[in-house]
Amino acid sequence: MSAPTAFRYDAEVDPGEVRHIRYEISETYMGDPVEIPVTVINGEHDGPTVFCTAAIHGDELNGVKVVQEVAARYSPERLHGTLVCLHVCNPPGYLAQQRYIPIYDLDLNRSFPGKPNANAAGRMAHAIYKTFIEPCDLGVDFHTSTRNRTTMYHVRAAMERPEVVRLARAFGSNLILSGDADSGSLRGAATGDGIPTITVEMGKAHRFQPALIERAIEGVDSVLAEYGLLPTGAVNWPGWTKVIDANTDKTWLRADTGGLVEMQYDQPLVHRGETICTITDHFKKREKVVTVPFTGLLVGVLQNPVAAPGHPLCHLVSVDDATVAEIEREIETGEFSEQAWV
Numbered sequence: 001m002s003a004p005t006a007f008r009y010d011a012e013v014d015p016g017e018v019r020h021i022r023y024e025i026s027e028t029y030m031g032d033p034v035e036i037p038v039t040v041i042n043g044e045h046d047g048p049t050v051f052c053t054a055a056i057h058g059d060e061l062n063g064v065k066v067v068q069e070v071a072a073r074y075s076p077e078r079l080h081g082t083l084v085c086l087h088v089c090n091p092p093g094y095l096a097q098q099r100y101i102p103i104y105d106l107d108l109n110r111s112f113p114g115k116p117n118a119n120a121a122g123r124m125a126h127a128i129y130k131t132f133i134e135p136c137d138l139g140v141d142f143h144t145s146t147r148n149r150t151t152m153y154h155v156r157a158a159m160e161r162p163e164v165v166r167l168a169r170a171f172g173s174n175l176i177l178s179g180d181a182d183s184g185s186l187r188g189a190a191t192g193d194g195i196p197t198i199t200v201e202m203g204k205a206h207r208f209q210p211a212l213i214e215r216a217i218e219g220v221d222s223v224l225a226e227y228g229l230l231p232t233g234a235v236n237w238p239g240w241t242k243v244i245d246a247n248t249d250k251t252w253l254r255a256d257t258g259g260l261v262e263m264q265y266d267q268p269l270v271h272r273g274e275t276i277c278t279i280t281d282h283f284k285k286r287e288k289v290v291t292v293p294f295t296g297l298l299v300g301v302l303q304n305p306v307a308a309p310g311h312p313l314c315h316l317v318s319v320d321d322a323t324v325a326e327i328e329r330e331i332e333t334g335e336f337s338e339q340a341w342v
């Protein structure tokens with residue numbers, strides 16, 4: 001094994017050192033710096049460099065809490081490698097509590113890897129990517145569903161790549177949606193550059209959801225164990241796992257009528273023919289019942305109770321009979337709903 005080396009940005013974080021950094025990625029009209037909070041923990045022992053990123057979408061807060069806890073969790077004495085924690089990647093969106101970069105309405109997660117002469121989002125992405133992502137060997141990017149929806153805890157990963165399969169499996173999520181990332185996303189840019197990266201989707205925007213946060217912290221633990229950063233750690237395998245092809249095995253159920261939506265399901269495993277929700281008019285004279293077209297998992301669900309024709313109601317993925325049996329067993333024993341769906 002080679003000797004541990006310093007992590008270099010504008011300065012150096014030596015082996016055995018923890019550094020809390022405010023790193024400038026842009027500036028405001030007022031000429032004030034726009035800075036991202038970053039923690040670098042450089043282990044005393046040699047090993048891979050791993051990034052964790054949160055709040056690329058400024059209102060997605062579960063990951064911010066995960067990264068805060070991860071950054072405080074490991075001492076350099078224990079760590080064989082380096083952990084790079086980017087607490088808030090989109091400070092303007094975070095301050096405004098909104099998804100995109102305010103005023104420009106630009107999506108930072110469609111702007112990676114960015115360029116020095118790009119628009120505002122592309123320049124911010126470039127500063128983040130060049131400085132903190134490129135030096136890494138792998139990474140985990142934390143998201144939630146967009147506002148007015150919630151999402152089941154799951155991983156998104158390019159499962160046709162063996163190096164990504166190892167990472168996605170090690171994180172220990174039950175459900176993995178397999179598919180290429182959107183162009184310009186951090187996951188897509190980094191994975192394309194040979195830095196295996198997964199996205200973790202967890203719960204709702206604008207909230208801390210402790211059960212999901214706890215599970216994601218365990219997921220990071222498990223990844224660090226798998227890649228040798230925590231040699232005495234254990235890789236955490238979940239009870240059941242299902243890899244779903246994001247292109248073929250899922251569908252969005254949409255409203256065909258306008259009205260008030262009342263969800264009827266009580267857990268995310270739904271069977272063909274069951275009622276998911278009803279949509280009624282304001283006079284309660286007309287009721288549309290929306291039923292499940294195939295047995296599967298509700299990965300995403302609308303939380304805004306009003307809908308117009310075409311509005312997405314829920315995101316359903318199909319699962320095979322064996323997985324259904326596994327999930328039903330977990331529901332019976334009480335393991336399932338706690339850990340996957342809040």
Ligand SMILES: [Zn+2]
Nearest residue numbers: 057060143144
């Ligand atoms: Zn997001």
